[in-house]
Amino acid sequence: MTERTRRPNKGLADLLAEACWLNGEFARAVNRTGTESGLRLRYDDSAVCHWLTGTMPRPQVRAVILETFARRLHRPVTAREAGFPLAAEASTEPDPDTVTGLVEFGSADMDPSRRSVLGAGLYSVAVAVPGWPDNIDRFARLSRDPHTGIGYREVEAVVAMTEKISELDDRFGGRAARPMAAAFLVNTIGPYLRADAPPDVRRAMLSAAADHCYLTGYMAMDERSDGLAQGYYIKALELTLAASDHLAYCTTLRGMSVQAVNLGHAQLSLQLADAASAASPEAGPRMRAFLAGQQAHAAAATGDRNTALMKIGEAEVAMERAEAQAKTFGSYAPSSLSYHLAQVRYELGDREQSVTHLDESNHARHDSYQRYKVLRTALGAERKLELxxxxxxxxxxxxxxxxxxxxxxxxxxxxxxxxxxxxxxxxxxxxxxxxxxxxxxxxxxxxxxx
Incomplete structure (x- = not known):
C-alpha cells in the first residue's frame, strides 16, 4: 500500500477506544502477547500511529493483535473488525471431518521441522468451544473405510497404550512421551477411526481416541506449548461429542480450565469450569469433587471469595463421600483436593494455610508421580520464602x-x-x-x- 492509497484504519481505532487503551499501552500489550508465540516484538506508540494511518502489520503480528484485543475485551475479535485482510483471521469452526483434522494436526506435530512452529502457536482466550449437542448423532457423520474393520480388541489396545504413555508422562514429563503419543495418534488411532465397526465399538473407539488426544494435549501443556495444547483439547472435545461421551467431555473442559487459570486467564477458567459442571451427567461423588475443586480454584483467582469457599466446601463433602465408598481408581484423589485447597487459600490471601495444604498434597501423592512432586514441592518452597x-x-x-x-x-x-x-x-x-x-x-x- 502506497502513501497515496493508504487509508486510516477506523476499525483499529474503534477497537482501541473500546479497549480504553492509549497507543503506548496497546503496543506494550501486543509485545507481551507476542512473547508467548516466540516473537520478540519491540513496538511503541509510534508503531501504533503507523497502523492507525493505514500501515498494515505483517500477518504474524496481525494474529497477535487480534488475540491481544480478545483478551482485553473478553470476546472474539475478527480481522474484519480490526481492518485487516481476512487471511489474518484463523478459522474458529471445527473441522467438518473430525478425523481428517485430527490426523493432519498430529502429523504436523510429528514433523520435527514443524513442531517448533506449532509449539509457538498463540493460546487464545476467544477459542470456539464446541457445545454439548442435545440430539445430534455426530459419529454417524464421520466417513468410514468399508475395507477395514475393528472390534473391542483394537479399543483395548488404544486404552492400554494411552495408560502406558500416561504413566511415562507422570514419571518423566511431557517432553519425553509426547512424540510417541502423536505418532500413535496418527499411525494407529487415525486408521481405527476410519475403519468400519458396529455402533457400540465405534463409540468406544471414539472415546478412547478422545482420551488419548486429551493426554497428548496435556503433555503439550506440560512442555509449555500452550497454543498447541489448546488445539489438542479442542480436537478431544470434538471426539467426545462424536462419541456422545459426557464424562470425557466434562473432563476435557475441566482440563482446559486448569490450563487457563495457570496462564492467568481466571475469568475464562471459571467459564470453562462452570461449563464442565453444567454439562456433567448424574455424577458420582468423586466426579463432583473433581469438578467443584476446579470451580473453587478458578473462582478464587477471579477474586470471588464466596463462590470459592462454597465450591471448595462442596468438593470436600463430595470427597468424603467418595472415600467412604468402595475404593475405586480415580484421578481426583485426596492429594488433588489438598492442592485445590492450597490454591484457593493462596488466592484468598492465606499463605500459611496454602503451604500447609501443599505439604499435605505432596505427602498424599505416590512417589511414582515424579513430575507432580517436583512441581508441588517447588511451589511450596516459593510460598515458604514469601513467608x-x-x-x-x-x-x-x-x-x-x-x-x-x-x-x-x-x-x-x-x-x-x-x-x-x-x-x-x-x-x-x-x-x-x-x-x-x-x-x-x-x-x-x-x-x-x-
Missing part, C-alpha cells in the same frame, strides 16, 4: 531438584528458573547459595522464568 521461611524453602528446593534431574518438563523448567530468580537476593546465605548453584547447573538455557 520468610528461607531455610525450609531451601530444603524443599533441594528435594525438588532431586526429582527435577529425572524429568523433562517445561513446567518444571519454569519452577527451577523461578527458584533462581527468587534466591538471588539471598546468596549471602550459605544454604541459599548452595541450592542456587545446584539449580543453576541443572536449569535449561532459554527456559521461561515465571
Amino acid at each position: 520468610g521461611r528461607l531455610e525450609e524453602a531451601c530444603r524443599d528446593w533441594h528435594w525438588a531438584l532431586d526429582g527435577y534431574a529425572h524429568v523433562q518438563s517445561g513446567r518444571c523448567d519454569d519452577r527451577v528458573n523461578a527458584m533462581l530468580a527468587a534466591l538471588r537476593p539471598y546468596l549471602r546465605n550459605s544454604n541459599a547459595r548452595s541450592v542456587y548453584e545446584r539449580g543453576r547447573l541443572l536449569a535449561p538455557s532459554g527456559a521461561k522464568i515465571t
Whole structure:
C-alpha cells in the first residue's frame, strides 16, 4: 500500500477506544502477547500511529493483535473488525471431518521441522468451544473405510497404550512421551477411526481416541506449548461429542480450565469450569469433587471469595463421600483436593494455610508421580520464602531438584528458573547459595522464568 492509497484504519481505532487503551499501552500489550508465540516484538506508540494511518502489520503480528484485543475485551475479535485482510483471521469452526483434522494436526506435530512452529502457536482466550449437542448423532457423520474393520480388541489396545504413555508422562514429563503419543495418534488411532465397526465399538473407539488426544494435549501443556495444547483439547472435545461421551467431555473442559487459570486467564477458567459442571451427567461423588475443586480454584483467582469457599466446601463433602465408598481408581484423589485447597487459600490471601495444604498434597501423592512432586514441592518452597521461611524453602528446593534431574518438563523448567530468580537476593546465605548453584547447573538455557 502506497502513501497515496493508504487509508486510516477506523476499525483499529474503534477497537482501541473500546479497549480504553492509549497507543503506548496497546503496543506494550501486543509485545507481551507476542512473547508467548516466540516473537520478540519491540513496538511503541509510534508503531501504533503507523497502523492507525493505514500501515498494515505483517500477518504474524496481525494474529497477535487480534488475540491481544480478545483478551482485553473478553470476546472474539475478527480481522474484519480490526481492518485487516481476512487471511489474518484463523478459522474458529471445527473441522467438518473430525478425523481428517485430527490426523493432519498430529502429523504436523510429528514433523520435527514443524513442531517448533506449532509449539509457538498463540493460546487464545476467544477459542470456539464446541457445545454439548442435545440430539445430534455426530459419529454417524464421520466417513468410514468399508475395507477395514475393528472390534473391542483394537479399543483395548488404544486404552492400554494411552495408560502406558500416561504413566511415562507422570514419571518423566511431557517432553519425553509426547512424540510417541502423536505418532500413535496418527499411525494407529487415525486408521481405527476410519475403519468400519458396529455402533457400540465405534463409540468406544471414539472415546478412547478422545482420551488419548486429551493426554497428548496435556503433555503439550506440560512442555509449555500452550497454543498447541489448546488445539489438542479442542480436537478431544470434538471426539467426545462424536462419541456422545459426557464424562470425557466434562473432563476435557475441566482440563482446559486448569490450563487457563495457570496462564492467568481466571475469568475464562471459571467459564470453562462452570461449563464442565453444567454439562456433567448424574455424577458420582468423586466426579463432583473433581469438578467443584476446579470451580473453587478458578473462582478464587477471579477474586470471588464466596463462590470459592462454597465450591471448595462442596468438593470436600463430595470427597468424603467418595472415600467412604468402595475404593475405586480415580484421578481426583485426596492429594488433588489438598492442592485445590492450597490454591484457593493462596488466592484468598492465606499463605500459611496454602503451604500447609501443599505439604499435605505432596505427602498424599505416590512417589511414582515424579513430575507432580517436583512441581508441588517447588511451589511450596516459593510460598515458604514469601513467608520468610528461607531455610525450609531451601530444603524443599533441594528435594525438588532431586526429582527435577529425572524429568523433562517445561513446567518444571519454569519452577527451577523461578527458584533462581527468587534466591538471588539471598546468596549471602550459605544454604541459599548452595541450592542456587545446584539449580543453576541443572536449569535449561532459554527456559521461561515465571
